[in-house]
Amino acid sequence: PLPVWQLSASDNVKRVRGTYPDKPSSNAAVYFLDIPYRFASVSPHQTSLRLAEDLTHGGDLDLYVLGTLQQEDRQALNAARGIYRFASEHADTYRGMRSLARTCLLYPARSYAYRRAAHAAYRGAFRMLTEHQVPFDCVHDLVLSGPDVDQRLLPYDLLILPDVACLSDQQADSIDAFVERGGHVLATGATGLFTERGRPRDGYALSSLGAVRAKTTRADMRAAYLRIAADETLAHLPDTNLVFLDGAMHMVETRPGATSSLTLVPPCTYGPPEEVAIDQVETDVTGLLWYDHHDGRTAYFPWAIDVLYYRHSSPAHAGLYMSVLRALSPEPQVLV
Numbered sequence: 001p002l003p004v005w006q007l008s009a010s011d012n013v014k015r016v017r018g019t020y021p022d023k024p025s026s027n028a029a030v031y032f033l034d035i036p037y038r039f040a041s042v043s044p045h046q047t048s049l050r051l052a053e054d055l056t057h058g059g060d061l062d063l064y065v066l067g068t069l070q071q072e073d074r075q076a077l078n079a080a081r082g083i084y085r086f087a088s089e090h091a092d093t094y095r096g097m098r099s100l101a102r103t104c105l106l107y108p109a110r111s112y113a114y115r116r117a118a119h120a121a122y123r124g125a126f127r128m129l130t131e132h133q134v135p136f137d138c139v140h141d142l143v144l145s146g147p148d149v150d151q152r153l154l155p156y157d158l159l160i161l162p163d164v165a166c167l168s169d170q171q172a173d174s175i176d177a178f179v180e181r182g183g184h185v186l187a188t189g190a191t192g193l194f195t196e197r198g199r200p201r202d203g204y205a206l207s208s209l210g211a212v213r214a215k216t217t218r219a220d221m222r223a224a225y226l227r228i229a230a231d232e233t234l235a236h237l238p239d240t241n242l243v244f245l246d247g248a249m250h251m252v253e254t255r256p257g258a259t260s261s262l263t264l265v266p267p268c269t270y271g272p273p274e275e276v277a278i279d280q281v282e283t284d285v286t287g288l289l290w291y292d293h294h295d296g297r298t299a300y301f302p303w304a305i306d307v308l309y310y311r312h313s314s315p316a317h318a319g320l321y322m323s324v325l326r327a328l329s330p331e332p333q334v335l336v
Helices: 008-019 044-056 075-089 109-113 119-131 141-145 149-153 169-180 305-312 315-328
Strands: 032-034 037-041 103-107 136-140 158-161 184-188 211-218 224-228 242-245 249-254 259-265 286-293 296-301
Touching: 008 044, 008 103, 008 119, 008 136, 037 075, 044 075, 103 119, 103 141, 109 141, 119 305, 119 315, 136 141, 141 149, 141 169, 149 169, 158 169, 169 184, 169 286, 169 296, 184 315, 242 259, 242 315, 249 286, 296 315, 305 315
Parallel strands: 103 136, 103 158, 158 184, 184 296
Antiparallel strands: 032 037, 211 249, 224 242, 224 259, 259 286, 286 296
């Protein structure tokens, strides 16, 4: 199904390496198009991309063909040989690599199991971090339930929660403790609004977020916008005053001490052209909450900025997201 997840190999390898650091990762690049077409090669560029992503993130090279290497469609084989040759020539460089990333992207498997989240949020965050060359690890949410969770989160300054709707009390406590020790959290969507079994909570599971509870959720925000506050936090978005909103947004009760950098412009008329925005109004409904919790800080988007980027690739969403990330982690994490 479209869109093709072109970072699938990076995703698979990083998730295994981040969740099981003592295990090797072998992500198979499938040579053929589909089960009914096992003798038809995929694009050589696709094969090169998958194998290069395997290698780049410390995984083993793995090419899956039907039969022998004497294929009748050899386009992708020649591309694969080039990657294998490169890996062989630079084996000492790639052997035993370990991540130095200070940012951790959580994979919300529990939320998917109970249909409380979509892959688009995780993938949108993954894309923005990758495209802006931010080194990051991916960790399965089961790690938050482990006895060594504090140690596992120790290498990270920033934990990203992409619509991690389902959290147990224990997992929420682990995240709060991470923030208390000086860690930072960037959360989106319905993060923490459901139990580990997908049941709605009365309020947010995380006491480290600037939102206490969702007073209501408006499911259809087509033709809505969020206005960016004229403050120093998002000062390096000088050419963007509005970002578009679509889908759901949670109207939240804010925690005392929380501050906001975005305000809602509710859905307004968007056609015909001569009547666009004639009913536009400004509100003080927050679209981004900052909150200082003990020694750490959190930022919370009560809407799915990551989903919208995955679907539309708007540079305004990416710019806003990266501005928040840099405000939370001012130390240089970007490679260029």
